[in-house]
Amino acid sequence: MTLEIIVMVKQVPDKQEVVIDPVTMNLNRSLTRNVTNSADENALEAALRIKDKTGANVTVISMGPPQAETTMIECLARGADRAILASDRFFGGADTYPTGLTIAATISKTGKFDIIFAGEESSDSSTGHVGPGVAEFLDIDQITYASSVEYEDGHVIAERELEGGTEVVKVPLPVLVTVLLNSNTPRMQTLRRKIDATRKGIEMWDHDRIGLQPEWVGVRGSPTIVRKMNPIRERERAAKKIEVSSIGDLVDELYEKKILKLEDE
Amino acid sequence: MSEFDAIVVGAGPAGASAAIRLASSKKNVLLVEKSDPPGSKNVSGGVLWGNGLSAIIPDWEKSAPVERFVDTKSVAFLTQDSKIGIDFSSKKLEQKKTGYTVLRARLDQWLARKAKEAGAMVINGVTVEKLHVEDGRVTGIEQDGDVITSDAVILCEGANPRVAINSGLRKPLSDHDVAIGVKEVIKLPENTINERFHLKSGAGFACEYVLGYLKGGLEAGGFLYTNKDSISVGIVVSMSHLRKNNATYSYNMIEEFTAHPYIAPLLQGGEMQEYSAHLVQEGGLRSIPKLFGNGYMIAGDSAGFSFSNGLVLQGMNYAIDSGIAAADTFAAAYDRKNYTENSFKSYQDRLEASYVMRDMRTFKGIGDVTWSPFVHKKVPAMLETLMMGLFMEEGRPKKHMTRMLLDALSQNDMLRVSSLMDTYRMMRRM
Numbered sequence: 001m002t003l004e005i006i007v008m009v010k011q012v013p014d015k016q017e018v019v020i021d022p023v024t025m026n027l028n029r030s031l032t033r034n035v036t037n038s039a040d041e042n043a044l045e046a047a048l049r050i051k052d053k054t055g056a057n058v059t060v061i062s063m064g065p066p067q068a069e070t071t072m073i074e075c076l077a078r079g080a081d082r083a084i085l086a087s088d089r090f091f092g093g094a095d096t097y098p099t100g101l102t103i104a105a106t107i108s109k110t111g112k113f114d115i116i117f118a119g120e121e122s123s124d125s126s127t128g129h130v131g132p133g134v135a136e137f138l139d140i141d142q143i144t145y146a147s148s149v150e151y152e153d154g155h156v157i158a159e160r161e162l163e164g165g166t167e168v169v170k171v172p173l174p175v176l177v178t179v180l181l182n183s184n185t186p187r188m189q190t191l192r193r194k195i196d197a198t199r200k201g202i203e204m205w206d207h208d209r210i211g212l213q214p215e216w217v218g219v220r221g222s223p224t225i226v227r228k229m230n231p232i233r234e235r236e237r238a239a240k241k242i243e244v245s246s247i248g249d250l251v252d253e254l255y256e257k258k259i260l261k262l263e264d265e
Numbered sequence: 266m267s268e269f270d271a272i273v274v275g276a277g278p279a280g281a282s283a284a285i286r287l288a289s290s291k292k293n294v295l296l297v298e299k300s301d302p303p304g305s306k307n308v309s310g311g312v313l314w315g316n317g318l319s320a321i322i323p324d325w326e327k328s329a330p331v332e333r334f335v336d337t338k339s340v341a342f343l344t345q346d347s348k349i350g351i352d353f354s355s356k357k358l359e360q361k362k363t364g365y366t367v368l369r370a371r372l373d374q375w376l377a378r379k380a381k382e383a384g385a386m387v388i389n390g391v392t393v394e395k396l397h398v399e400d401g402r403v404t405g406i407e408q409d410g411d412v413i414t415s416d417a418v419i420l421c422e423g424a425n426p427r428v429a430i431n432s433g434l435r436k437p438l439s440d441h442d443v444a445i446g447v448k449e450v451i452k453l454p455e456n457t458i459n460e461r462f463h464l465k466s467g468a469g470f471a472c473e474y475v476l477g478y479l480k481g482g483l484e485a486g487g488f489l490y491t492n493k494d495s496i497s498v499g500i501v502v503s504m505s506h507l508r509k510n511n512a513t514y515s516y517n518m519i520e521e522f523t524a525h526p527y528i529a530p531l532l533q534g535g536e537m538q539e540y541s542a543h544l545v546q547e548g549g550l551r552s553i554p555k556l557f558g559n560g561y562m563i564a565g566d567s568a569g570f571s572f573s574n575g576l577v578l579q580g581m582n583y584a585i586d587s588g589i590a591a592a593d594t595f596a597a598a599y600d601r602k603n604y605t606e607n608s609f610k611s612y613q614d615r616l617e618a619s620y621v622m623r624d625m626r627t628f629k630g631i632g633d634v635t636w637s638p639f640v641h642k643k644v645p646a647m648l649e650t651l652m653m654g655l656f657m658e659e660g661r662p663k664k665h666m667t668r669m670l671l672d673a674l675s676q677n678d679m680l681r682v683s684s685l686m687d688t689y690r691m692m693r694r695m
Contacts, residue, residue: 198388
């Protein structure tokens with residue numbers, strides 16, 4: 001039986017280019033380039049390494065607007081076999097709860113699944129909820145924050161990074177694994193694979209296709225309400241020129257200005 | 266059987282134009298671009314002169330992400346203390362819309378989208394390594410050990426044509442072929458720009474500057490273009506000059522330029538949004554490589570189709586028209602099913618008949634003028650002396666204007682045969 005691997009991915013705004021609109025306090029996504037969430041690339045790579053050894057089928061699944069297609073194509077170009085984008089205007093404005101539900105339902109619709117991979121968290125919201133949420137919706141075991149993942153005879157053996165050490169766990173299938181950022185080096189997309197991926201294309205599934213009621217998903221299915229966003233305002237730094245004749249004078253001067261303090265003060 | 270009819274390398278104005286033209290005539294075309302998204306590695310920003318795009322996108326003026334139409338075009342000499350320039354503002358420019366300021370990050374992305382809509386396969390984020398050659402004929406491209414085959418390849422790589430060089434179709438760039446452009450994009454509110462440059466909404470200002478006064482005596486050109494709500498400002502300095510002056514850095518030069526007493530106020534209060542540098546093709550006619558061969562053609566900056574005649578910096582227009590010419594040549598070859606050098610010969614003919622090669626010939630050797638100490642040092646100094654003479658009231662009777670001009674010339678060491686020759690040469694080449 002071919003191993004069926006699912007990888008959950010998300011398209012996020014490029015961190016380096018994120019701009020907060022000073023008026024609306026929302027992320028201004030129109031100016032930013034969209035990229036694949038980095039930890040998800042590590043999740044995909046972990047899946048592809050198992051595929052290399054076992055000939056598994058790798059399906060990437062995402063929820064997002066149609067422009068997330070570029071991320072899905074990228075995943076195909078790295079070596080995934082199939083890409084499904086859950087995309088529907090009803091999915092808009094979802095918090096992590098209906099997002100997990102939507103992805104879990106999409107995974108169920110694909111039929112059999114053995115291992116589900118997800119990145120540890122997304123770079124734009126950093127909750128780390130959706131992976132574990134999907135495991136709960138599907139009622140399967142989960143391994144979080146894995147730094148290395150091996151498949152062996154119906155089990156996943158993963159190393160988990162913990163404070164002060166590592167833990168090695170062995171879990172029978174089916175299992176969901178969230179993968180640490182930078183835990184491996186994602187393979188390159190080649191022109192050959194990109195052409196093939198573009199030709200193959202992706203599948204777009206709406207709520208109907210997945211079998212979800214509109215009121216379960218998106219903003220209507222979200223228990224979280226964002227009341228206010230407070231951006232961090234940069235504090236002005238005071239730069240002053242202090243003229244002194246020796247290091248000792250400088251220390252005295254700084255002490256007087258209360259920039260330096262004695263340890264017992 | 267090839268996988269594609271044609272592969273176009275590079276999705277700038279040349280490559281995207283070629284791909285749009287090819288895809289519109291139902292050719293199976295692959296457009297490969299190293300940056301992702303297209304335009305994100307581009308620095309030019311830029312005036313797009315001419316109406317070349319109308320051949321492939323008839324309504325481009327309405328739909329393209331252009332910034333402002335050029336309604337005031339200026340050229341100016343800068344000295345340490347002065348600016349001596351000519352402004353041309355005209356209702357005619359408003360009616361004719363001969364040029365638009367553009368930000369290439371936006372324009373290129375839009376062009377790539379148009380290519381995709383026309384039916385081309387557009388792949389970003391992959392760098393093509395070299396051409397694939399079989400029996401002396403280009404039959405595709407190579408990337409990461411794979412060969413993607415096509416009946417022909419159109420190279421539109423821009424100012425740094427790695428594939429053409431790696432494949433032996435172009436000599437490695439020499440210092441004389443290229444200049445380095447350094448650009449800042451300064452964000453300012455649309456209204457501030459309108460007020461500062463006396464512009465109506467939608468109208469733009471574009472100026473090229475002669476910067477002979479910069480420290481180290483380097484001959485550099487400056488530019489300043491108004492976008493919708495930002496200003497593109499920067500310098501272009503010839504690589505050979507920069508090499509001769511190892512103590513001078515291009516980033517110091519742009520700072521000196523933007524701090525000039527008559528440039529700084531234009532940028533005041535703005536916030537720097539981008540800072541970038543790129544090669545600029547400056548070699549003119551002598552750097553143009555062989556433009557076609559068995560299974561390939563070269564267009565745009567890759568072919569050296571860009572230069573400044575001192576009054577205006579051009580390249581995008583040549584890129585678009587050469588890209589279209591290459592596509593049309595391919596289409597004719599496609600009908601004959603013949604992709605040999607002989608079949609692509611009409612590419613050269615098309616370019617020779619168009620303004621592309623004619624301009625290159627008309628302005629051959631212009632680089633010797635635009636990068637000369639004569640234009641950069643003597644002319645500005647002389648003009649400054651003359652202007653001061655004209656506008657200085659010293660309570661003494663004024664000299665005749667001709668006398669003043671002669672004095673200004675002689676004070677600046679320009680009343681020599683060599684200077685007259687320089688002037689003659691300059692006029693001829695311009």
